[in-house]
Amino acid sequence: MDRNLSPDLPIVIGVSTRALFDLEEEHAVFKNQGVAAYTALQREREEELLKEGTAFEVIRRLLALNDQDRRLIDVAVLSQNSPDLSLRAFKSFEHYGLPIRRGSFTSGRPVAPFVKAWNIDLFLSNDDKDVREALAGGAAAAKLGPPPCVQCDPHTDEVRIVFDGDSVLFSEESDLIFKEHGLDTFLVHEREYAKVPMNPGPFGNFLQKLAKVREIFMRPDGVSKIRIGLVTARNAPAHARVIHTLRDWGTPVDEIHLVGSAPKAGFLQAIGAHIFFDDQKKHVDGAAEVVPAGHVPGPHDPEELVIVAEN
Structure with missing residues (x-):
């Protein structure tokens, strides 16, 4: 397709x-x-x-x-x-x-x-x-935004790039269902379409190219110089569609964190991300204190924190 x-x-x-x-x-x-x-x-x-x-x-x-x-x-x-x-x-x-x-x-x-x-x-x-x-x-x-206060570990040649999912890697379709119809409808929709790959969002093509570079540097032990992460407010069962989409694209990620309503900054600091991309400004502002972070303008009100997950 x-x-x-x-x-x-x-x-x-x-x-x-x-x-x-x-x-x-x-x-x-x-x-x-x-x-x-x-x-x-x-x-x-x-x-x-x-x-x-x-x-x-x-x-x-x-x-x-x-x-x-x-x-x-x-x-x-x-x-x-x-x-x-x-x-x-x-x-x-x-x-x-x-x-x-x-x-x-x-x-x-x-x-x-x-x-x-x-x-x-x-x-x-x-x-x-x-x-x-x-x-x-x-x-x-x-x-x-400004550089983070915390410096990453310099003693490695890895490049760790971390993304949010909806409206960044993936299209805003599911986000808009949540926005217009609420969490229950969103979860029903994602269960029904769990094995239907999502369309790419603004960073979909970049991920495809990054995955190609990751593959070039892959060692026999399954570790590459390029490490790709996903930190998303989705959790089970809505995560299944994410996995099936990445499989369909041929773009496996090295780690995924299904954080629900938890702040993302702690996860990003633990990863040691060299850059993080999210469409929600509040997530970006929190992350920017500990890792380099970029806001991807999307469909959400910048003052509204949207959590597409059950707590």
Whole structure:
């Protein structure tokens, strides 16, 4: 069945400079004082290295999967910052050993129109409008917040990427049934369709490509450098459809946590996630205190916490 899932590699990631580096002070100057003041500040600090931001660690680890014979991950910078920042940014890439050599710098203009031009699979940004437009254009996209207070364990070469299910990996169909008809109807529906695979959500295609990379690094003991997790408010019996969907897609996950109404942050910290994606802002805000987290704008009221599970 065609669900618009394509496994072609490399994975192309677009990341804003503010997602990759800590540029909050400079961005405040840009917003409050304008382009001229911002440009002057960047020129003044041109020789200063940029500090690591929210997306830095996951991008570093993903790029480390490449070798001389195989390019599995490609990264382009898509930045609303001025071209003056490009000198400082590329100097910082070189210092940190990040092989990033391409990008777009637009001096305040939206970068979403360039997501398609770059053929982006995953777009990480701090700009809500760019993220929403990238999603509308068919890319997986998430709005990142500040870096977490807790640092992940550096003594491993794993890349641990964790997702929510409905409205992220899977379509919003089941979420909308819950929203419109309530929990009882949702559970009846999921029991009835337990073996009917769900359609992909905004991150479905990205998962397909990520699973391909995971397979490339799979060892005989069943462990890969890519570790994929799912932390979802679903629990039994609604979890069965998740398992059957992942089987149908050929995208097994390494771990799944059916947390119901429990906060997700503790599970993500225990996993040591290098990034987590969820469509509910309250889950993202809680997770962002302990792991890098991205909000995938979806069908829910950002102030309403939706738990599609029996307690």
